[in-house]
Amino acid sequence: MKDWAIQISNVTKVYKGKKAVNDLSLTVEKGSVVALLGPNGAGKTTTVSMILGLIQPTSGSVKLLGGDPKERSVRDRIGAMLQDVSVIENLTVAETIDLFRHYYKTPLPLAQLLQISGLTNERSKMASALSGGQQRRLGFAMAAAGDPEVLFLDEPTVGMDVTSRQLFWDTVKAMAGRGRTIVLTTHYLEEADQIADRIVVINDGRLVADGTPSQIKATTIGRTITFTAGSSVTNEVLYGISGVTDAEWNGRRVRLYSSDTDRLIAELIMRGVEMKDIEIQSGGLEEAFRSLVSSAKED
């Protein structure tokens, strides 16, 4: 049995007669870095809020670290950077972080939190005097204060400049390297690609795609070739063919992801790969992604 950090089953959230999240099921394994990708208003924040127990699903069930997100024992093991949270007034950076450290049983040292958020030089500044990007990094330090097993980052880089962004992702990667589960939301495919080992695409409150970044990229910018493979076909053989970004096995049925399926099919035939029942698909995600990309451009 796998060790799940998050289990959501058949969750629906209705707001004023509209389904913000529609029958969503998702499980996240401990130690993985998952990006919830989708345009604004797709239901990412609603989903995260339900996982965190901030809002109640209309139907369906949510489990965080095997329990109810409203339990103190669960909250002690999570941290989150939420959207639209301003800084607390009349406290310095170090005081704010230190206050959060005291909420948790096993906090990270203050110096380390200042360092990972890149705020060591600003430690004595009033938090309200920080720039927008610095305030977001302070939010990250607060989210990380309790050394959380599951870290939620809701649109974390909004308001950050390029340097802040890079520093931020480096830090998140370091956290991920320590076996932490990280769930982030973004509407930038590149960001998701850079950091996540799994991308879940959400649009109109529904899960429209779920896979590794290369699978997602292939389905969005490319196509797939599916066939029943002969006995001589192995994973190594397939990955040895240029143009294959990913291979997915289902019994003897294999799906290859590629940005250029026309060239790939020629290559497969030329190499004499044993194939039956070949299907070349344009992928149903294209449309979802077109809307995604177009709304990302609007920002």
Add this chain to the structure above:
Amino acid sequence: MDTSVRRAAIAQLKSELLRTMRNKRFVFFTIVMPIAFYFIFTSSMDGDLTVDGIDWAAYYLMSMSAYGVVGSGITTLSQKFSRERSQGWSRLLRITPLPSWAFVLSKVIAQGLINLCMIIILFIIASVVKGVELSAAQWIESGLWIWFGSFSFMALGTLVGTIRNSDVVQVVGMIVYLGMSMLGGLWFPVETMSDTMRAIAHAMPTYWLGHGAWNLIGGGAFDWNGVFVLGAYVIGFVVLSSYIMRKQEAV
């Protein structure tokens, strides 16, 4: 209380104390202003003036101490609650292990400690500078009366703080604070008021806060009426504000 909750609540308490004392508006309106009023209105009046047989300097000390803690309760707590809600803080705190009751309690205790200090400072100033003379029992009893009474105005503060827009809260808080203080006879004694104004004053919790203290230093019996009225106000404020908050949070 669980040790980890206590640790968190104490850290919260310290932060709240720091935050309030760094708030210039708070320091001006609820510490500097009562002291200044006290000096202005005790110096400009005839030195032999008495109200209900109580020496004016002592009477007005009670008024201004009450006035200070009323402001501290109404304006500070309403601002904190409203701003923290509108700025997303309360939402963020809900995902931390700090229980919400510990969060509210630490704010109330912090304000209570500040109020106690305010009362002591005013009392010391009055006794040293203005030569107010009361028996030890009167000092302690009147001080404690005002201090305990101050908690009912924190309840009023949380009620005002349920208004979502924090700019509106600031204005409403000020109006309620200054209005209630004036109407309740903390600025000018009710004895100088017309019958109508006096009737209005008697409906104000501020009047009862002052009345209990004036009564104690005037040698009167313990003001059970005042306890009853202030207690009723507390229950009313708390019930109303928790009802509003529950309605607002029901998503």
